[in-house]
Amino acid sequence: MKPVCLVVGAGAGIGGHVARRFAREGYHAVLCRRSDQAGLDALVAQIKESGGQASGFLLNAVEPDAIEDTVGRVEAEVGPIEVALYNLGAQIGDRSLANTSYKAFELGWRMGTLGLFRLASALFPRMEERGRGTLLVTSATSAVRGNAGQHSHASAMGGRRMLCQSLNAEFAAKGVHVAHVIIDGAVDAPDTLGKMLGPEAFAKLRETRGMEHDGLMLPEKIADSYYHLAQQHRSAWTHEMDLRAFSDLAWWNH
Secondary structure, eight states: OOOEEEEESOOTTHHHHHHHHHHHTTOEEEEEESSOHHHHHHHHHHHHHTTOEEEEEEOOTTSTTHHHHHHHHHHHHTOOEEEEEEOOOOOOOSBOSTTOOHHHHHHHHIIIIIHHHHHHHHHHHHHHHHTOEEEEEEEEGGGTOOOTTBHHHHHHHHHHHHHHHHHHHHHGGGTEEEEEEEEOSOBOOTTTHHHHHOHHHHHHHHHHHSGGGOOSBOHHHHHHHHHHHHTOOGGGOOSEEEEOOTTSOOGGGO
């Protein structure tokens, strides 16, 4: 039975490329996304066509019991989850305080922080019993720097970061590695940045900063770093990493 890499938030960007990377290294990749069954099936098919093993599940992470039921189903039907990636975004858009409703603010928290807590609650007892496991957490600049219009996102991502630190404090000695990864820049991903900007603006950005310019973060290269984190020896675990293109200013220089 192959080890399982569970990806929560498996789109065409970071999540999909992490699934491909782990499948290439012999993991059974389990891809989960909120919607678009056809897109999910296409990602799974691509991994299988490349010789890997993969499964796909639709998962709305804010629904009651959805995360918990998925973890149980994967463990029962596919195999023990050795690596999990929480790659769910929590961006609700650039909104002023007056335009951020209680419901919208809470949605960011549910996606950004509560979902991660629920995944850890469902998965960590199993990893603790096995004495090993890795949780990789995609985060954002907002985890370390608030900004105007980002009341929900920054608080959710800041909570995500502190939750990762707390989980490490409790579970590192039990063999569970938690790595918080700050994506400090724009990722060349059509289903995230592409949707936010629109096709024309995204194409222009790729022409000016992406492709041969290497000014946009390439998800396949990010996936290499994620795989490295999951293979680290516990004597030298990375608990937080920040990634950015060479041409970007670091978050602390803004």
